[in-house]
Amino acid sequence: MIPFVDLKTQYLSIKDEIDTAVLKVLASTQFVLGNEVKAFEEEFASYCNADYGIAVNTGTSALHLALLAAGIGAGDEVITVPFTFVATTAAICYTGATPVFVDIDPVSYTIDVTQIEKAITERTKAILPVHLYGQPADMEPILDIARRHGLAVIEDAAQAHGAEYKGQRVGSIGDIGCFSFYPGKNLGAYGEGGMAVTNNPEYAHTMGMLRDWGQERRYHHVLKGYNYRMDGIQGAILRVKLRYIEEWTEARRRHAAQYDQLLAKSGVGIPAVMPYSRHVYHVYAVRVPVGHATRSPQRDALQQSLQEQEIQTGIHYPIPVHLQAAYSDLDYKQGDFPHSELAANTVLSLPMYAEITPTQINTVGESFQSILQGVTV
Ligand SMILES: *Cc1c(COP(=O)(O)O)cnc(C)c1O
Helix, strand or coil, X not given: CECCCCHHHHHHHCHHHHHHHHHHHHHHCCCECCHXXXXXXXXHHHHCCCCEEEEECCHHHHHHHHHHHCCCCCCCEEEECCCCCCHHHHHHHHCCCEEEECCECCCCCCECHHHCHHHCCCCEEEECCECHHHCCCCHHHHHHHHHHHCCEEEEECCCCCCCEECCXXXXXXXXXXEEXXXXXXXXXXCCCCEEEEECCHHHHHHHHHHCECCEXXXXXXXXXXXXCECEHXXXXXXXXXXXXXXXXXXXXXXXXXXXXXXXXXXXXXXCCCCCCEECCCCCEEXXXXXXXXXXXXXXXXXXXXXXXXXXXXXXXXXXXXXHCHHXXXXXXXXXXXXXXXHHHHHEEEECCCCCXXXXXXXXXXXXXXXXXXXXXX
């Protein structure tokens, strides 16, 4: 069995350091925020080339606080993509603002920058690009549009720890960058976690208060805040893991290159790497052409055949947010975002994690060839 992700192998490779770090927190009883979280904020912000890091309980909370810090609320509009994890849209809705969708570019799967300006109204307050699968959105035109229209730019970097746009780490390119440390992310906690990074001291101060009940000091609540604090244990674990992220990212990139080579002639589309980007392959998604000679519908049949050969895959994401029942009140319909809809029907994510072996990747490649030729080994 080749799993889609394997959290255990990684844990075992750093077990001693992790166990020691966790025991240290238990002994210190700094269970919520505390010194380990503070040190992790500094280290992760520095990794992103940002001045400040605000550690929170989830990536969704980071997005929520970033939007609030940028002054977004009821009556405002925030431009984002429908081809993303639902949290991007949910965070906008938490503030009372309205998500306004722009389709993706079908090659990069990130926001189509040529379609942003026509979505801007007098209510628009921010653009929220998503660095999907670990590849940065095209930030230069986004920043340019934002500057001309006086909009904030909040990066959803939940899948893109260490990704670079023209040599600059994501998260510190827009006004605020938001990361998730959900266990399966490129930098994963052993529980939930998130962080907002920024170079803006006011945003940092506001988010720091909002995550901890809006307190300026204890029991002095100057803002209506939230309980979005990070656990001490997660901070300690993430500090250990941050020391390995470059090594793990390079491993992901090697695995992607091996997949690229194996699948180049298979008939499925391999992920495009934009000339501006350092892709960190949170997800390695191939594209199954609609008319390919496998069973129909092709993508789901391919996934099923791989499963029969004990290869686990995923679909990120099968239904774009504008077609989700929960967001039917946004009044979008089928056909509104054709590139997002086509991607939802044709992408397939292959096993990808730092510890997957070249032999396992070869096995995936061979299974692909045999299935696509209609022959099962
Ligand atoms: C994981 C993810 C989030 C949310 O992060 P959580 O830590 O699960 O709340 C937001 N946006 C994207 C694109 C994600 O992949």
